Amino acid sequence: MIEAIIFDFGDVFIDLNKQAIETEFRKLGLTAWHDDLDALNKEYEIGKIDELEFMQGFQKHLPNIELVDIRAAWNSILGDFPLYRLEFLQMIASKYRLFLLSNTDHTHIEKFEHKVGQTFARDFYSCFEKVYFSYEIGLRKPDENAFKYVINNHNLSPKKTLFIDDKKENTDVAERLGLQVWNLIPGTDDVTQIFDKKIIS
Known part of the structure; x- marks a missing residue:
């Protein structure tokens, strides 16, 4: 019986x-994604560096590009957040203990909140007992400590907790820790199909 998601x-x-x-x-002229950019991204996602340091790290590869243009390119990854997903979340919020655990950074969250508007963002966050962003807690998936951080903070029973993520490396670690998992495939699965697919009954 799932109690938390x-x-x-x-x-x-x-x-x-x-x-x-x-x-x-x-x-902007970036021909390849360099290893140091990958390391830079991970540092930013756990709050080790601030936004300026992160953007300046990109600027080393793009010396003639303004920081504002680098920021816009970085934020271009953020697509739509369909209203029906928020409505689904609001529908199940009274039935389960809900948590958000995301590998993300300050820039993307600020852009998301601006993009959807304060009301939508507030309605979204209010569905969760607690929201955990990697840049705030200093831990990112698939580090098992990121999962343990949430589990221990809320005394969750892993076998009664479902973890949903689009990356298999993350669901694999969660499964090893005893959580129930759904490795959602973007473009094929939708989070709102959780009952149709018998992920939970």
Whole structure:
């Protein structure tokens, strides 16, 4: 019997346009995604560096590009957040303990809130008992400590907790820790199909 659900954010609730971010950075002159950019992203996602340091890290590869343009390219990954997903969440909020656990950064969250508006963002956040962003807690999936952080903070029973994420590396770790999991496939699955697919009954 599932009592709690831990959701990922990107490609579960908000659609991510990975092609757009690649296209936008190519337009700025970034020919390849360098290893140091990957490391930079991970540092920013756990709050080790601030937004300026992150953007300046990109600027080393794009010396003639303004920070504001780098920021716009970085945010181009954020797609739509359909209203029906929020309504679904509001419908199940009284039946389960809900949590959000997302690998994300300050820039993307600020852009999301601006994009959907304060009311929508507030309605979304209010569905959860607690929202956990990696840049605020200093932990990111698939580090098992990120999962333990949520489980321990709320005395959750792993076997009665469902974790939903679009990345298999994350659901694999959660499963090893004893959680029930759904590795949602973007474009094929939708979070609102949770009952239709018999993920929970």
